[in-house]
Amino acid sequence: MTRLGIAWVAVAALLLAAGARADVSRAKASGEPSRLRIGGPLEMAPFAYLDQSGVYTGFSVDLLQSVGQQLGIENVFFYPALPAESLRALAEGEIDCIHSVRYTPELAQKFIFAAFYLESPSLIFVIQERYDLASLQDLLGKRVAVLEDDPAYGVLKRIRQVQLVPVKDIARGFFLLRNGGVDAYVGERLTTMRFLGESNLSGQVKTVGTEVARSRFGVLVRTDEQDLARRLAKGFADVERSGIRERIFNQWFGEKIQPQPPLSRRVLRWVFIFVGGSLLVAMIVLGWNLLLQRELALKAIAIEKAQLDKTIAEEKSRFEAIVQSMTEGLMLVDPQGRIAYLNARGAQYLGRRVEDLLGHPLGVLNEHLLAVAADREVLARKLEYAQQYPSNPLVIEYSAVTTRRQEIRLKLFPVRDRQGEYAGRGLLIEDVTHEREVERLKAEFVSIASHELRTPMTSILGFSELMLTQELPRPLNQRYTEQIHKEAERLTRILNDMLDLSYLESGEGVLEIKQVHFGELINEVVESFQAQLKDRRELKISLAPDTGVLWADRDKLSQVLWNLLSNADKYSPPGKPVGLEVARREQPEPEWNLSRDETALIFPALELRVIDFGQGIPPDHLSLIFTPFHRVETAVHTIRGTGLGLAIVKRIVEAHRGRVWAQSEPGVRTVFTVLLPLRSRAGSQEG
Numbered sequence: 194m195t196r197l198g199i200a201w202v203a204v205a206a207l208l209l210a211a212g213a214r215a216d217v218s219r220a221k222a223s224g225e226p227s228r229l230r231i232g233g234p235l236e237m238a239p240f241a242y243l244d245q246s247g248v249y250t251g252f253s254v255d256l257l258q259s260v261g262q263q264l265g266i267e268n269v270f271f272y273p274a275l276p277a278e279s280l281r282a283l284a285e286g287e288i289d290c291i292h293s294v295r296y297t298p299e300l301a302q303k304f305i306f307a308a309f310y311l312e313s314p315s316l317i318f319v320i321q322e323r324y325d326l327a328s329l330q331d332l333l334g335k336r337v338a339v340l341e342d343d344p345a346y347g348v349l350k351r352i353r354q355v356q357l358v359p360v361k362d363i364a365r366g367f368f369l370l371r372n373g374g375v376d377a378y379v380g381e382r383l384t385t386m387r388f389l390g391e392s393n394l395s396g397q398v399k400t401v402g403t404e405v406a407r408s409r410f411g412v413l414v415r416t417d418e419q420d421l422a423r424r425l426a427k428g429f430a431d432v433e434r435s436g437i438r439e440r441i442f443n444q445w446f447g448e449k450i451q452p453q454p455p456l457s458r459r460v461l462r463w464v465f466i467f468v469g470g471s472l473l474v475a476m477i478v479l480g481w482n483l484l485l486q487r488e489l490a491l492k493a494i495a496i497e498k499a500q501l502d503k504t505i506a507e508e509k510s511r512f513e514a515i516v517q518s519m520t521e522g523l524m525l526v527d528p529q530g531r532i533a534y535l536n537a538r539g540a541q542y543l544g545r546r547v548e549d550l551l552g553h554p555l556g557v558l559n560e561h562l563l564a565v566a567a568d569r570e571v572l573a574r575k576l577e578y579a580q581q582y583p584s585n586p587l588v589i590e591y592s593a594v595t596t597r598r599q600e601i602r603l604k605l606f607p608v609r610d611r612q613g614e615y616a617g618r619g620l621l622i623e624d625v626t627h628e629r630e631v632e633r634l635k636a637e638f639v640s641i642a643s644h645e646l647r648t649p650m651t652s653i654l655g656f657s658e659l660m661l662t663q664e665l666p667r668p669l670n671q672r673y674t675e676q677i678h679k680e681a682e683r684l685t686r687i688l689n690d691m692l693d694l695s696y697l698e699s700g701e702g703v704l705e706i707k708q709v710h711f712g713e714l715i716n717e718v719v720e721s722f723q724a725q726l727k728d729r730r731e732l733k734i735s736l737a738p739d740t741g742v743l744w745a746d747r748d749k750l751s752q753v754l755w756n757l758l759s760n761a762d763k764y765s766p767p768g769k770p771v772g773l774e775v776a777r778r779e780q781p782e783p784e785w786n787l788s789r790d791e792t793a794l795i796f797p798a799l800e801l802r803v804i805d806f807g808q809g810i811p812p813d814h815l816s817l818i819f820t821p822f823h824r825v826e827t828a829v830h831t832i833r834g835t836g837l838g839l840a841i842v843k844r845i846v847e848a849h850r851g852r853v854w855a856q857s858e859p860g861v862r863t864v865f866t867v868l869l870p871l872r873s874r875a876g877s878q879e880g
């Protein structure tokens with residue numbers, strides 16, 4: 194306490210002694226006291242104390258001033274004194290009430306607590322670094338300083354193990370605490386906080402555990418002052434209700450002296466904030482992660498789907514490419530009998546556009562087929578049967594007559610799904626005109642061949658029979674034998690040619706392809722050909738120097754040359770020359786009428802021309818002389834032949850991917866032209 198404070202107290206005490214009694218009596222006379230004389234502690238900051246300039250101030254002082262005003266009391270006087278002195282003054286009527294009185298049962302018996310206006314806990318204060326002390330439990334066996342009038346004193350006293358060190362004021366308690374005289378100080382929160390703040394000790398001390406006891410502070414009046422007690426209670430209630438008390442409270446116990454939360458609680462708060470924050474961050478990260486994962490999963494699905502779509506599209510286009518490249522028409526009919534698919538070739542066979550048929554019933558197609566059929570009735574019966582038994586495989590062949598005659602084969606087959614269930618019907622449409630033609634030609638060949646064979650056979654049989662059955666004169670016998678021999682020779686020729694032809698018919702593989710020097714080959718053939726020429730016919734040979742070598746079957750090529758040369762010889766009168774021209778060709782002559790594809794396939798080529806000046810070939814026979822056994826009638830009786838030589842030539846040339854044809858001006862000149870590609874089958878070119 195300051196010197197000024199002490200002086201003030203002295204003056205106050207004098208005043209108390211001199212004038213107090215007169216004031217009270219005056220107040221009593223008028224009934225309602227227009228003044229209030231309030232006693233209270235001298236030094237109990239922040240409730241009531243003398244400040245630096247000696248003014249009596251504090252929370253309780255301000256509050257009671259307000260209560261006085263609320264009650265309409267004109268003069269409010271404060272008489273700070275030591276507690277005992279205040280109680281005496283109250284008992285003797287020198288003052289009307291005492292503020293900041295801590296509740297005790299004893300006081301409550303002797304006086305009236307008109308109102309309680311503050312509650313505050315008593316807490317355990319320890320030095321910051323004492324981590325071993327965290328609760329009341331930890332104080333067992335420890336020295337603890339405590340104010341004697343604090344309710345905590347009674348509580349701690351009952352705990353035997355605590356070594357109580359009673360102190361008169363807070364300053365003493367903290368002196369002991371800081372010097373190690375005690376391990377803890379237990380005291381009322383608000384006053385202790387105030388003390389710590391004022392003496393700059395807040396940073397060195399912390400509170401631990403929960404409250405040890407609780408103090409209630411109120412205003413004490415004499416028991417005979419029931420009326421005053423009621424009025425004060427009302428005044429306090431008004432101040433409370435109007436919010437004045439709260440304002441004053443905040444003014445005195447604001448931030449500055451708020452209790453420092455115990456370290457553990459502060460740490461705990463930070464731990465909570467940290468853990469909470471971490472959890473929040475973790476949840477955000479987790480949420481984000483989940484979102485990303487979902488996004489990724491969706492992306493993966495999208496990629497997979499795109500790949501699947503691509504695969505399906507590829508499969509579809511592959512299937513489409515195959516189906517569209519088929520030489521057959523393909524149609525699919527759904528179980529309801531509607532056209533579900535048709536490839537371009539199918540539409541072409543049917544003479545309709547794909548889009549005109551898709552989705553239409555199969556009946557539309559039947560109508561179309563019947564319209565062009567050569568034998569409608571037969572086809573109608575077959576189609577009806579097909580319609581009746583959709584799950585039976587069936588083959589229908591018929592002739593269609595449009596711009597030309599076509600042989601068509603329809604192959605109907607049931608389509609089943611993976612489970613084997615009927616899923617519709619498939620239809621393959623084929624143009625078998627060529628197949629049928631080949632078959633016809635084969636049958637014709639057999640019949641002609643047997644006829645051709647029968648002629649010499651008949652002669653042989655006839656003559657030999659005559660010789661066997663009759664005694665013939667020698668010259669006749671000789672003639673018949675010669676005849677038999679001649680016919681047998683003819684028979685052998687025909688059989689040899691037929692064997693050659695059938696061998697060639699069996700395919701390209703029969704060729705023995707080698708590098709052939711064409712000039713040498715010509716010389717060889719010409720030499721042996723000239724040796725068997727009966728008369729001295731002139732052979733005019735023109736061989737270009739650049740004919741070089743080509744990939745070919747040497748023997749077969751000499752057969753071609755031999756056949757053509759022998760025909761030229763056979764069918765031209767004696768004395769007329771025969772020409773043989775060989776040249777290299779880069780491009781075809783326009784009048785050869787070769788297509789672009791043929792040109793690309795054949796050229797560069799070797800051109801071989803056999804020219805004679807004989808009877809020639811009538812124009813209507815020019816294309817027929819290459820078919821087996823075909824002979825121009827004029828030649829049949831006079832000139833020997835099998836009618837197979839040119840057929841063999843044609844097969845050999847075509848097996849070499851070449852072309853052969855004849856041009857003739859009967860009686861003037863006949864030319865057989867052969868073109869042989871110089872490109873080998875492996876694609877290399879020989880010049």
Ligand code: ADP
Pocket residue numbers: 760761762764765805807808809810818823824825826828833834835836837838839840863
């Ligand atoms: P052939 O054994 O009858 O000669 P080919 O197949 O060689 O049989 O010839 C078929 C037919 O073509 C001959 O019968 C003949 O009528 C006619 N022919 C072939 N070459 C000539 C030619 N240089 N001049 C006239 N007619 C020919």
